[in-house]
Amino acid sequence: MRALCAVAAAAIAGWGFVPTVWADDKPATVADIVASSQNHTILLTAVKEAGLVDTLKGKGPFTVFAPTDDAFKALGEDTIKKVLADKDLLKKILLAHVIVGKEAKAADVLKLDGQEVNGFKIDTKSGVKIGEAKVIKADLLAGNGVVHVIDKVLLPK
Template identity: 45%
Template sequence: MKQVLTMTALLLTGTAVAGGGSAVPTGNSIAAIVANDPNFSTLLSAVQAAGLTQELASGGPYTVFAPTNAAFAKVPQAQLNALLNDREQLRAVLLYHVVPGKVTSGQVVNLDSATTANGADLDIMTNGGKVMINDATVTKADVQASNGVVHVIDTVLLP
C-alpha cells in the first residue's frame, strides 16, 4: 500500500526538489498533465495538503479519474474543509481516484466496476452515451500520458 501511495503522490504532484518545494513536471506524465493544467489546481492543493508532495516514485501505468476545480466546488465548503484537515481521510479520497493499470475509454465501457488504489471499488456504467464513475460523469476521456491515462470527471469521488 505504501508503494501505491508513493506512486500516486508522484503521479499527482510531480517530483520534490531540494529545499522542500516541488518542481513543475515536464513531459507527458500524469504528473505533468495534472500539475500543468490550471483546471486541476484544487486537486493539486489537495494532494499537497495530504502530505503526498514529498513522496517520490515512478512506474505505472495508472488510470486517474481527475476531478476539476468545478468538481471540488460541488463539495460543501464545510465538508471540503474537514477533508482537507484530515490527512488520512484526504489520502484515502485521493487514492480512490486512481486505478492501477491503463484503462482507456474503450475498455471502461465494457466494465461495471474497477478496484482503486485504496482497495475500494468504483461503479462504472454507460448511460445515454456518457460514462459514469459512481455519480461522476467523465467529461473528457483518454488524455494520454507516458505512464497511463487521465479521465476528467465532474464530481469528486468519495469512498
C-alpha cells in the same frame, strides 16, 4: 518539436492542459497533467497535501479520474477544508480516484460496464460514469498512465 507542442497545446487549451510531451522529449506524467491544468487546482493542492505527487510521477501505470475544481467546490468550502486537514481521509478520497497498475483508456473503461472499480460502479449506458461522476474528458495520455476528467468527487464509503 516546438510546433508539435504548440498544436497540441492549442487542441487542449479549452481544458487548460499542456502538451503530454515536454520540450526535452520526456513524456508528461499523470501528475504533470494534473499540475498543468487550470481546472484542477484544488486536486493539485490535495495531491500535494497528501504527499502523492512523487507517487503519481512514478512508474505506474495509473488511471486517474480527475475531478474538476467545480466538482470540489460542489462539496462546499467547509468540507474541502476539513478533508485537506485530515491526511488519512484525504488520501482515502484521492486514492479512490486512481487505478494503480492499469492504464485504462476510454475503450478499456467501456468494457468495465457494470463492474466496480475502487468501490464505484461503472455505467456506460449514457456516456461513462464511475459512481455518480460523469467522464467529461477522456484519454489525456501520459507516459505513466491516463487521466480522465470527471464532474464529481468520488467519496468512498
